[in-house]
Amino acid sequence: MDFLIYPFLFAVGLVFGSFLNVLIYRFSKGENLKEILSGRSYCPNCKTTIRWYDNIPIISYLVLKGRCRYCGWKIPLRYPLVELLGGLILIMVYWKFHTFGWITVLAYTLFGYILLVLSFVDWYTFTVPDILSIGGTITGWILSFFRADISPLESFLASLTGFGLIVVLIFVYYKLKGVVPLGLGDAKLLALVGAFGGFSVLYCSIFLGSLLALLFFLPQIVRSKSLQFTVPFVPFLSLGAFIGIFCKSLLFLPL
Ligand SMILES: [Zn+2]
Numbered sequence: 205m206d207f208l209i210y211p212f213l214f215a216v217g218l219v220f221g222s223f224l225n226v227l228i229y230r231f232s233k234g235e236n237l238k239e240i241l242s243g244r245s246y247c248p249n250c251k252t253t254i255r256w257y258d259n260i261p262i263i264s265y266l267v268l269k270g271r272c273r274y275c276g277w278k279i280p281l282r283y284p285l286v287e288l289l290g291g292l293i294l295i296m297v298y299w300k301f302h303t304f305g306w307i308t309v310l311a312y313t314l315f316g317y318i319l320l321v322l323s324f325v326d327w328y329t330f331t332v333p334d335i336l337s338i339g340g341t342i343t344g345w346i347l348s349f350f351r352a353d354i355s356p357l358e359s360f361l362a363s364l365t366g367f368g369l370i371v372v373l374i375f376v377y378y379k380l381k382g383v384v385p386l387g388l389g390d391a392k393l394l395a396l397v398g399a400f401g402g403f404s405v406l407y408c409s410i411f412l413g414s415l416l417a418l419l420f421f422l423p424q425i426v427r428s429k430s431l432q433f434t435v436p437f438v439p440f441l442s443l444g445a446f447i448g449i450f451c452k453s454l455l456f457l458p459l
Contacts, residue, residue, distance in 0.1 A: 224286050332438060409444040
């Protein structure tokens, strides 16, 4: 009967995903934390408060055929997508890590959710809210004291390495070329990745993330014949990190 936990967790994850949508929307608008956590969901277009029966993950989107009940505004595909990812992240993490104990499941789920929100916020606004990146990093350190799969020392050192690496890169690049290729947001993201995933996930985030970003932006790089444009890097680093937590045991890394 153990398999029955999966549909249950998936449903719970969908509800979390629905909340993540609210966070993405409000952080992208630059609302402060008090505004973000208070108030009910409303249609971004006509501001009508959304009734509970129009707020059921995935199902409401399908029933309403992707439009607001009141003004007909086309609901972006991002909404059902993030809900779906909320469900998928929870069951994937549970499947892979439930033998490590519930704190590890909680830690990686939270990690996946923070990465998801930060990816979309960076994609839309090129910003990385401190409350999620720095707040998340500190949460990751605290959780590492209760986890069997990572030590507090590794959590802390991997954070420092990720953050330091980007800061050094920014400094060197600035000295050589007079431009800043990456933002401090990317440094804060890697601190978060180190805190939750340790060194192997950090490496995966950096190498796989860079590779994915390079492939994705290759047409743009070829067209403009330079690397001098701003790209949101967080979604790629995040994807690399998330893949990393599932490949941890497959990688032969020094740490
Ligand atoms: Zn509306």
